[in-house]
Amino acid sequence: MLLARLSEAAGVSGQETEIRDLIKKEAASRPGVELKTDALGNVLAYKQGKGHGPKVMLTAHMDEVGLMVVGVEDSGLLRFKPVGGIDRRVLVAKQVLVGPDKIPGVIGSKPIHLQKRDERNTPFQWQELYIDIGAKDKKEAEKLVPLGTTTIFATTLQKLSDEITIGKALDDRVGCYVLLELLANDYDCDLVCAFTVQEEVGLRGAGVAAYAVTPDLALNIEGTTASDVPDVPEHGYATSVGKGPALTIMDRTSIPARPLVEKLQEVAEKENIPIQFRRATTGGTDAGKIQLTKGGIPVAGISVPCRYIHSPASVASLSDIQATISLVKAFLRTL
Amino acid sequence: MQDVIKQLVELYGPTGREDEVAEYITEVMRPLVDQVYADTMGNLIAIKRGPADAKKIMLAAHMDEIGVIITDIDEHGFLRFSNVGGVSAFTLIGQRVRFADGTIGVFGQEKLDEIKDLKYSKMFIDIGATSREEAEARINIGDVAVYHREYTLQGQRVIAKSLDDRIGCAVLIETARRLKESPHEVYFVFTTQEEVGLRGARTAAYSVDPDYGIAVDVTDTGDTPEAHRMAVSLGKGAAIKVKDSSVITHPAVKDLLVNTAKAQGIAYQMEVLERGGTDAGSIHLSRSGVPTGAVSIPARYIHSPSEMVDLGDVDDCVKLLVAVLEAPLI
Numbered sequence: 001m002l003l004a005r006l007s008e009a010a011g012v013s014g015q016e017t018e019i020r021d022l023i024k025k026e027a028a029s030r031p032g033v034e035l036k037t038d039a040l041g042n043v044l045a046y047k048q049g050k051g052h053g054p055k056v057m058l059t060a061h062m063d064e065v066g067l068m069v070v071g072v073e074d075s076g077l078l079r080f081k082p083v084g085g086i087d088r089r090v091l092v093a094k095q096v097l098v099g100p101d102k103i104p105g106v107i108g109s110k111p112i113h114l115q116k117r118d119e120r121n122t123p124f125q126w127q128e129l130y131i132d133i134g135a136k137d138k139k140e141a142e143k144l145v146p147l148g149t150t151t152i153f154a155t156t157l158q159k160l161s162d163e164i165t166i167g168k169a170l171d172d173r174v175g176c177y178v179l180l181e182l183l184a185n186d187y188d189c190d191l192v193c194a195f196t197v198q199e200e201v202g203l204r205g206a207g208v209a210a211y212a213v214t215p216d217l218a219l220n221i222e223g224t225t226a227s228d229v230p231d232v233p234e235h236g237y238a239t240s241v242g243k244g245p246a247l248t249i250m251d252r253t254s255i256p257a258r259p260l261v262e263k264l265q266e267v268a269e270k271e272n273i274p275i276q277f278r279r280a281t282t283g284g285t286d287a288g289k290i291q292l293t294k295g296g297i298p299v300a301g302i303s304v305p306c307r308y309i310h311s312p313a314s315v316a317s318l319s320d321i322q323a324t325i326s327l328v329k330a331f332l333r334t335l
Numbered sequence: 336m337q338d339v340i341k342q343l344v345e346l347y348g349p350t351g352r353e354d355e356v357a358e359y360i361t362e363v364m365r366p367l368v369d370q371v372y373a374d375t376m377g378n379l380i381a382i383k384r385g386p387a388d389a390k391k392i393m394l395a396a397h398m399d400e401i402g403v404i405i406t407d408i409d410e411h412g413f414l415r416f417s418n419v420g421g422v423s424a425f426t427l428i429g430q431r432v433r434f435a436d437g438t439i440g441v442f443g444q445e446k447l448d449e450i451k452d453l454k455y456s457k458m459f460i461d462i463g464a465t466s467r468e469e470a471e472a473r474i475n476i477g478d479v480a481v482y483h484r485e486y487t488l489q490g491q492r493v494i495a496k497s498l499d500d501r502i503g504c505a506v507l508i509e510t511a512r513r514l515k516e517s518p519h520e521v522y523f524v525f526t527t528q529e530e531v532g533l534r535g536a537r538t539a540a541y542s543v544d545p546d547y548g549i550a551v552d553v554t555d556t557g558d559t560p561e562a563h564r565m566a567v568s569l570g571k572g573a574a575i576k577v578k579d580s581s582v583i584t585h586p587a588v589k590d591l592l593v594n595t596a597k598a599q600g601i602a603y604q605m606e607v608l609e610r611g612g613t614d615a616g617s618i619h620l621s622r623s624g625v626p627t628g629a630v631s632i633p634a635r636y637i638h639s640p641s642e643m644v645d646l647g648d649v650d651d652c653v654k655l656l657v658a659v660l661e662a663p664l665i
Contacts, residue, residue, distance in 0.1 A: 235407035235415040236456060249477035250404055250419065255351035255528065257375075261477075277476040279406040281417040296375035296538035 002026065003177050003321075004157035007167035010097065012066030012083050012150035013201045016041055018100065019062045023176060023195050030183040042209040043195040045183060053189025053335040057215035057297075058182065058328065059206055059286050060175025060222070061199030064168070065310050067096065067151040069131065072142050076135030077108065081126065083150060084200030089123045090311045095154040098133055098145055104154065105133040153312035163242070163317055170316050171223035171309040172199070174324075178221050178304075181325050182332070189335040199286055203253065206286030210293040217260060217298045219328060220287040223316065224278060224303035237279060239305035242317040244274030245324040248301035250281045253288025257298035264300060264331060271330045273323050278303055302327065336509050337646075339363065340493060341486040343501035347435055349402030349479040350419050350530045353377055355435075356398040360504060360525050367511040368523065377527040378539040383511065385520035390664060393522040393545035393625075394510070394656065395536050395614040396503030396552065397529030400496070401638055402481040403432060403460070405474055412464030414440065417455055419479055420530030421638050424453045430640055432480035438462055438473045439483055482640035491570070491646050498642040500529065502632050503551040506649060510656045517660045526614055533581060536614035540621035547588060547664075548618035548627035551652065553634035553644070554579075554606050565609075567633050569643065572602025573651040576629035579608035581616025588628030591659060599658045602651050606631050630655055 011019030020043055027033050027045040034046045043062070065084030072078055078098070082088070091107045098105050108131070109124050131151060135141035157167035167173075179193040192213050196205035210218065228240040239246040247264055248256050268275040278301070291299045304324050307315040348356035357379045361371050364381040371381045379398070401420035408414055427442045434440070440460040447453060460480070464470035482496040493502075507523045514521070522543050527535035529552075540548065554574050557565030567574050575592045576584050596603040608631075619627035630652050635643040 235409065237407075249406070250351065250417075253532075255531065258351075277406075279415075279476060281404060281406065281419075291376070292534055292537050294538070295542040296378075298375055 002180065003165070003173070004167070006173040006176050007157040007169055010100070010102070010152045011062050011064050012068070012152060013063040013198045014083070015150045016062045016197050023062060023180070026180050027183055027193070030180070033183055038208060038212060040205050040208055041197045042205045044209060044213065045193040047183060047191040049188050049190040050186055051188030053187065054216035055190040055192065056332065056335065057192045057194055057210065057213050057218040058179050059194045059196055059209065059218060059220045059290065060179050061172045061196045061205065061286060062176060063197050063200050064152065065200050067131070069098065069145055069147060069149045069151065071147070072138050072145070073130065074138050076137045076141040078131040078133065078141060078145060080131055080151065085310050087310065088126055088129065091129055092124060094312050096131060096151045097154045098131060098151045099149040103133050103144055105131045108132040155312050160315070163319060164315060165318055166313050166315050168312055168314070170306045170314040174223045174304040174306070174316060174321055175221035177321065178324050178328065182328055185329060187332045189332060191332065196286055203284060203286050203289045207289035207293060210290040210297060214294060215297060218290045220285050220290065220299060220301045221324065221328070222285050222301060222303040223306045223309060225283065225309050226305035226307045229307065239276060239278050239303065241305045241307055241315065242320060243276045243305070244320060245327055246276045246278040246303045246305055248278045248287070248303065251283050251285060252281070253284035254291050254299065254301070256287065256300040260298055260300035264302070264327065267330045267334060268327055271326065273327045273330070275327070336505060337488060339508055340502065340505045343504055344486050344495040344497050347433060347481055348398055348400055349481050350399040350528050352435065352479055353398040353527045357525065360398070360508065363508055364511060364523065374539060374542055376535045376538045378535045379525040380539060380543065381511065381523040383514070383517065383521040383523070385517055389518060389520040390546040391522060391543065392519045392660065393524055393540065393543050393548045393618065394507055395524045395526050395539070395548065395550045395618060396507045397500045397526045397535065397614060398504060399527055399530050400481055400499070401530050402479045404479045405476055408467055408470050408474065408476065410467045412462070412466050412470035414460040414462065414470065414474060416460055424455055424458060426639050427458065431483040432460065433483040434474060434478055434480045436473065440480060484640040492643055493646060494641050494643050496640045496642065498634055498644050499553045499637050502553060502634070502644050502649060506551050506632065506652045506656065509653045510660070513653060513657050514660055518663050519660060521660055529614055533612055533614050533617040537617040537621065540618040540625065544622060545625055548615060548625045549588065549656070550613045550615035550618065550627070550629040552613040552629065552631055553637055554608050554631035555611070555637060556633045556635055559635060567604055567606050569633050569635060570645040570647055571604050572648060573655045574604050574606035574631035574633055576606045576608070576615070576631055579611055579613060581612025582619050582627060582629070584628040585619065585626035588626050591664070592628055592630065592655065595658045595662065596655050599654065601654045601658065603655065
């Protein structure tokens with residue numbers, strides 16, 4: 001299953017090699033696709049249109065949040081720092097895979113028996129957490145794990161039901177999946193699917209991709225936060241899982257081009273595709289960088305709602321993913 | 336000029352929805368320049384052509400104003416919102432806001448133990464609707480509202496919403512009106528989305544590709560009781576920016592502005608703004624860099640529904656810009 005392979009591939013920001021190789025292999029098998037990899041490592045998949053439509057760029061970021069090894073203790077335990085936004089409270093006792101060889105490890109911390117009363121009431125600080133790969137000392141650990149090695153969560157994609165799937169890095173491997181599915185079809189417009197790098201550390205890849213492509217318009221496909229969970233009032237949900245792709249109204253980095261949002265709404269209505277609005281203005285996406293490239297590029301954002309993003313296991317709805325594909329496909333067919 | 340200011344500040348033009356302001360300015364600018372057009376980001380670019388070898392000077396004032404964006408509508412017709420640009424929850428208590436279609440809303444808040452707990456998520460907008468359906472007939476998620484306030488002129492001082500930065504737009508318009516001959520090619524750029532991160536100016540500066548940039552925006556003052564110390568006062572002339580959080584003025588542009596003000600006897604003051612940015616921040620980093628400065632209109636109570644500027648300062652800003660544009664660059 002392609003979504004499983006995409007979700008499980010390693011690709012912490014800056015070290016996207018494994019996910020990039022997988023995406024290149026998949027994209028190359030789609031008819032009429034020409035591939036380029038740019039200096040920062042973005043993959044650009046070009047597909048010539050059958051007609052005279054505009055040049056459209058679809059973007060999804062390949063990279064995921066993760067951990068980077070920054071030190072080794074005499075004991076062989078690994079010190080690490082987060083790459084991208086990670087809530088350290090989710091890390092304790094999680095299993096991880098270290099480096100390109102996917103050395104298994106676990107995130108260790110002081111056990112409850114040894115914690116003082118006040119320590120039990122506060123989450124561990126970064127310096128109180130470490131990765132244990134079972135190395136017997138510093139020398140053995142250093143041989144296996146050079147400094148700067150990145151680490152991913154050891155989560156395999158599973159279906160929780162016919163409808164719901166759970167996996168790591170759904171932000172934004174769902175977007176990569178949507179783009180790869182869309183590349184299987186033909187369109188009148190010229191299509192460029194950009195699989196970008198380093199989104200999680202500051203939207204870094206997308207700007208140069210947009211600069212090189214200079215499209216007439218762009219859609220950014222994301223996995224976004226769904227907060228339809230207890231203790232959040234309904235007006236704070238941002239998005240809800242299972243209610244269809246979410247259109248961005250505004251976030252920290254962009255205000256989408258209104259004509260594009262209106263067109264997407266029209267297409268959804270005509271095709272009977274359920275949509276929702278992303279009812280939060282926090283968070284940033286590649287759209288922010290794309291929009292301000294050169295003299296400006298009209299851009300809109302479409303997101304698949306995912307609960308627990310940036311954690312070892314996020315939850316998304318397969319029908320939301322399918323609906324996102326249908327919406328973008330129908331949109332492209334109108335151009 | 337007062338009429339232009341009144342018209343401008345009473346228009347609806349939150350960040351991302353600057354069309355109404357752009358339409359008005361297009362009409363006013365058309366007879367004053369050689370070409371007016373809007374770009375992808377909605378920036379309005381008005382060009383006064385110069386001689387063949389003229390340097391390109393870009394003046395920028397932003398059209399957008401701060402506001403609130405609707406994020407949710409509940410079954411009783413109450414609207415939840417988030418901010419567009421720097422809006423304080425405390426400023427919103429008791430205010431009215433206006434949507435694009437003219438709908439007026441008032442702010443209410445949930446019960447709070449202490450007023451310091453006030454934040455947007457505890458507040459809502461009431462448009463007088465009694466159900467979700469009734470509210471949705473007027474307002475959609477994503478709609479944006481601005482402060483609802485009228486223009487007041489009292490003596491030399493204007494009190495109004497959105498003087499940040501419609502007063503800058505008015506300065507650009509008046510500068511275009513008074514500018515007879517210029518050895519330069521002058522780009523009067525009315526930008527979008529300044530309040531969320533100097534966005535419009537960035538793409539406009541890329542397209543215009545100017546030799547020099549001057550942003551025209553409001554700046555804080557330090558002349559009110561127990562104010563944060565700042566050597567800018569209302570009524571003491573055009574403020575020439577030295578630095579803010581987004582830009583350090585290029586020395587050549589700063590000197591040009593200071594020397595021109597001195598030579599022409601135009602009242603001016605030097606501005607160091609500790610927090611806040613302007614379009615100059617985007618312009619000076621465009622392409623391979625653009626020497627850029629800023630002329631600021633001193634303003635009190637910025638980002639409130641009742642900002643205040645002095646018409647004498649406004650006139651000094653216009654005089655300074657006209658003098659700079661009429662003379663050859665050193």
